[in-house]
Every structure is written in structure tokens, then in C-alpha cells.
Amino acid sequence: MRDKRWILPTILSIALVVSIVWGYNQLTDKRQLQTNLTNDYQRLFYDAKKHVENVQVSLSKALVSESREQNVLLLSQIMNEAYSAQDKLSQLPVTHSEIAKTEKFLTQVADYSFSLMQSHLDGEELTSKQREALFKLQEGSANFNGELSALHDKILEQNFTVENTKGRQKNKLEEANKKMFATSLGSIEKQMGKAPELIYDGPFSDQELNKKPVGLGNKKFTQSEAEKVARDFLGNKKIDKVTPFEKGQDISTARIPSYTFSILPKNxxxxxxxxxxxxxxGGKVVWMANPRGVSNVNISAKQAEERAAKFLKEKGYQDMEPNYSLKYDGTMLFNFAYKQDEVTIYPDLVKVKVALDNGEIVGFDSSTYLMNHKDRNIEKPSLTKEEARKKVRVDFDINSIRLAMIPKGSKELLCYEFKGKYKDSDFIIYINAMSGKEEQILQIIKDENGTLTF
Known part of the structure; x- marks a missing residue:
């Protein structure tokens, strides 16, 4: 009997030890997830800051350069860096309406640079008005860079973590969102709102920057109707809680005014x-971001592509074909373009990000598709493949030829797309199917992380 009295305390002691070990492991896992999420957000912010710094430097160089050739190179760099900064900022955990003016400024920088680049290629020099506009953009980028540097210092001083910025009070994700980056970015947004508007002629006028999306429809959705769309998109049975964010006073200036939700899956x-x-x-899902970390890679890039294609079909995106991809942080990002009448329509682009541990869709962006998608009356090419081929270097080793619609300014151009090699490097050359003009050349970079174009 005396021996039996020790059985229950022993069992309870073992259970207590097991519970402590389990709880410690859960806490460690939670902290690791928080660390991964923090690192992702900080990396995006630092990348955006670096892109803005590069914009400022290249704008300064363009102001003193007298060489058209050098300016074309600088303006190309400015355009790419501005678009990259915009892309990184859009992935931070803030609503689109809170950075609408900042996004507009970066778009204006990129589009104006492209417009000047086209003028240079046509043999024109910079006018005094154009230099003045560049100076205004340079001032704006310098102010923007200063604000980002101040935010960078603040993050370092306050030992920024997801745990202390997310907040722990129940039902207050709106406050958490502001604490994350929105408060500081909101002050930057006010400064960017003071930036002077550029007035210039050409395909990238402010009217074009603020063009209306054509792939949405006219029906206005209420917040509750939009929430139902979000639930259906993610699978309502898997959802534990949905929290809407405040729309913000600048929602009307966003490219696609949207309702934003934080959705917590079960368990x-x-x-x-x-x-x-x-x-x-229209009630369309414009974007979705699942910030969970991916520690293991269990599926191949091909399997991930198949999962992304299946996902798009399930969501009603028909006739989409994968074009380019990028592997990073345990995920694979795919670009899908719409195809109509055997013509690839690059303006109608959808991005899908797949986790490589289990094939889950962890990212989605249809904003470009929704801005541009429509039924097009595609004209018959004036040139044949053979005639277009004569516009390409004779020693360019061609692998494939197809028709494609590419964006150029406010226009869409029907082109023959020639993929091939020149001196062991991969390129794509676009020849206008109507005029025979060489419209664009892209270099293809392939490695173990995917396929990109520059």
C-alpha cells in the first residue's frame, strides 16, 4: 500500500514535466515564427529604403549629365528602382490607402523617367522644363529618403519586434496595424502629399497615372459583401475570425480602392x-498575403507551378499561362499572363506565390490584371513571321516565335516575340507586328532560383 501511494504523485510529476517541455517548445516555435515575420518585414523595408536611395542618386546624376546615352542608362535605372521600391512598400503590413500618395509619387518618377528615355531615343535633348521637373522629383526623393532614414533609426532605437508592435489586446488589430509601420509611413505619406504635381505631355500624363481599372465592373460592394468574398476566397470553413481595417481618408486616391481584412485561420x-x-x-480580390514562414522545401518548382495554375482556374482565371518565376525564402513566385486568340497578353498579369513545404498559396496579386483586362479586338499583323525575322540580327539564334501584346506607355502593342540566344546569353526581342520597329529587348536570367527578365 505504501508503494502504491507514490504512483499518483509520480504520474502527476511526469505529466507536469511533459507539460512544461511542451509549453516551452510551443513558446520557442512562436518566438521563431515572430522572428521570421519580423525579419521579412524588416528586409522589405530596408530593400525599399535602398531602392529610394538609388533613385535619388541616379536623379542627381541625370541632372548634371549632358550625354543622351548616359541619361538613357540613368533613366532606365531610375525607372526600375522606383518600381522596385513601390513593390517592396506594397508588401508591408499597411493598407494600400495609407501609402497611396507615396505609390503615386514612385509611379510618377518611373513613368516620367520612361517618357524622357523615349524622347532621348528619338534624338531629343532635355529641355529646361524637363530638367526642372527632374529637379522636383530629385527633391521629392531626397525628402522621402530622409523620412525613411528617420524611420530606420527609430526601428533600431525601439528594438522593433512583431510581438511588441502587433499588440496583445484582443480585437485591436487596427491599432496593431498602425503600430507596425503605418504610423511612421503615414507621416511620410503626408509629406509625399505635398510633393508638386508634374505637368507634362506624352503618354504618361497624370490622367494616365490615374486611369480607371477596366477589369472590375460597375457594381459597388459593401464591406459585408466584400468580407464574404474574402471568406470564400480563402475557404470559409477554415476561418476563425475576420477583422476589417479602417479604410483611411485617402482610399479614393488608390489605384484600386479596396476593403482590407485581417483573417485568422482556425488553430x-x-x-x-x-x-x-x-x-x-466589382468585389474582386486584389491581393492576398500570408506571412507565415517556410522552413522546409518538400515540393519541386514544377509541382509549385502546377499548384499555382490550378489555383487560378479555381478562382475563375481562365486561359492563363506561366511565364517567369522566382524562388526565395522557401516560396516560388509565378507570373501568369492572359492568352487570347493565341496571343499572350502581358498587360493582364497575375502573380501567385506558393509555399514549397506543402504547396499552399501564400501570396496573390491581380492588380495589374484588374487594371487592364478586357476583351480586345486584336488586329491581324501587317508583317509575317518571316518579315519580322528580318528585323532581328542574323546571328541571333531563335528558339521560339509567338505573338504577344506588350504595354508601352498608355498603349498596347502587338509584337512578334523572338526568344533565343546571342553569344551564349538568352534574350527576348519584340518586333512591332504592324510597323516592324524594334520595340524592346529583354535579357533572360536563369538560375536555380527561377527565370527573370531585365
Whole structure:
């Protein structure tokens, strides 16, 4: 009997030890997830800051350069860096309306640079008005860079972590969002709103920057209707809680005004909520971001591509073909372009990000598609393949030829797309199917992380 009295305390002691070990492991896993998420957000912010610094430097160089050739190179760099900064900022955990003016400024920098680049290629010099406009953009980028540097210092001083910025009070994700980056970016947004508007002629006028999306429809959705769209998109049975964000006073200036939601799946820590945006007009899912970390790679790039293609079909995106991809942080990002009448329509682009541990879709962006998608009346080419081929270097080793619609300014151009090699490097050359003009040349970079074009 005396021996039996020790059985229950022994069992309870073992259970207590097991519980402590389990709890410690759960806490460690949670902290690791928080660390991964923090690192992702900080990396995006630092990348955006670096791109803005490069914009400022290249604008300064363009102001003193007298060489058209040098300016074409600088303006190309400015355009790419501005678009890259915009892309990184759009992935931060803030609503699109809170950085609408900043996005508009970066778009203006990129588009004006492209417009000047086209003028240079046509043999024109910079006018005094154009130099004045460049100076205004340089001042704006310098102010922007200064604000980002101040935010960078603030992050370092406050030992920024997801845990202390997310907040722990129940039902206050709106406050958490502001604490993350929105408060500081919001002050930057006010400064960017003071930047002077550029007035210039050409395909990238402010009217074009603010063009209306054509792939949404006219029906206006309420917040509750938009929430239902978000639930259906992610699978309502898997959802534990949906929290809407405030729309913000600048929602009307966003390219696609949208409702934004934080969605918590069942049996998921609140730090790993999914963010999603649903358009006010048409009720379309504009973007979705699942910030969970991916530690193991269990599926191939081909399997991930098949999963992405299946996902698009399930969501109603028909006739989409994969074109380019990028592997990073345990995920694979795919660009899908719409195809009509055997013509690849690059303006109608959708991005899908797949986790390589289990094939889950962890990212989605249809904003470009929704801005541009429509039924097109595609004209018959004036040139044949053979005639277009004569516009390409004789020693360019061609692998494939197809028709494609490419964006150029406010226009869409029907081109023959020639993929091939020149001196062991891969390139794509676009020849206008109507005029025979060489419209664009892209270099293809292939490695173990995917396929990109420059």
C-alpha cells in the first residue's frame, strides 16, 4: 500500500514535466515564427529604403549629365528602382490607402523617367522644363529618403519586434496595424502629399497615372459583401475570425480602392493572420498575403507551378499561362499572363506565390490584371513571321516565335516575340507586328532560383 501511494504523485510529476517541455517548445516555435515575420518585414523595408536611395542618386546624376546615352542608362535605372521600391512598400503590413500618395509619387518618377528615355531615343535633348521637373522629383526623393532614414533609426532605437508592435489586446488589430509601420509611413505619406504635381505631355500624363481599372465592373460592394468574398476566397470553413481595417481618408486616391481584412485561420496564432484586399467596385480580390514562414522545401518548382495554375482556374482565371518565376525564402513566385486568340497578353498579369513545404498559396496579386483586362479586338499583323525575322540580327539564334501584346506607355502593342540566344546569353526581342520597329529587348536570367527578365 505504501508503494502504491507514490504512483499518483509520480504520474502527476511526469505529466507536469511533459507539460512544461511542451509549453516551452510551443513558446520557442512562436518566438521563431515572430522572428521570421519580423525579419521579412524588416528586409522589405530596408530593400525599399535602398531602392529610394538609388533613385535619388541616379536623379542627381541625370541632372548634371549632358550625354543622351548616359541619361538613357540613368533613366532606365531610375525607372526600375522606383518600381522596385513601390513593390517592396506594397508588401508591408499597411493598407494600400495609407501609402497611396507615396505609390503615386514612385509611379510618377518611373513613368516620367520612361517618357524622357523615349524622347532621348528619338534624338531629343532635355529641355529646361524637363530638367526642372527632374529637379522636383530629385527633391521629392531626397525628402522621402530622409523620412525613411528617420524611420530606420527609430526601428533600431525601439528594438522593433512583431510581438511588441502587433499588440496583445484582443480585437485591436487596427491599432496593431498602425503600430507596425503605418504610423511612421503615414507621416511620410503626408509629406509625399505635398510633393508638386508634374505637368507634362506624352503618354504618361497624370490622367494616365490615374486611369480607371477596366477589369472590375460597375457594381459597388459593401464591406459585408466584400468580407464574404474574402471568406470564400480563402475557404470559409477554415476561418476563425475576420477583422476589417479602417479604410483611411485617402482610399479614393488608390489605384484600386479596396476593403482590407485581417483573417485568422482556425488553430493559428494571431501573429500569423492573413491579409487580403477586396475591391470596392466589382468585389474582386486584389491581393492576398500570408506571412507565415517556410522552413522546409518538400515540393519541386514544377509541382509549385502546377499548384499555382490550378489555383487560378479555381478562382475563375481562365486561359492563363506561366511565364517567369522566382524562388526565395522557401516560396516560388509565378507570373501568369492572359492568352487570347493565341496571343499572350502581358498587360493582364497575375502573380501567385506558393509555399514549397506543402504547396499552399501564400501570396496573390491581380492588380495589374484588374487594371487592364478586357476583351480586345486584336488586329491581324501587317508583317509575317518571316518579315519580322528580318528585323532581328542574323546571328541571333531563335528558339521560339509567338505573338504577344506588350504595354508601352498608355498603349498596347502587338509584337512578334523572338526568344533565343546571342553569344551564349538568352534574350527576348519584340518586333512591332504592324510597323516592324524594334520595340524592346529583354535579357533572360536563369538560375536555380527561377527565370527573370531585365
Amino acid at each position: 493559428t496564432p494571431k501573429e500569423m493572420a492573413i491579409y487580403i484586399g477586396v475591391s470596392e467596385a
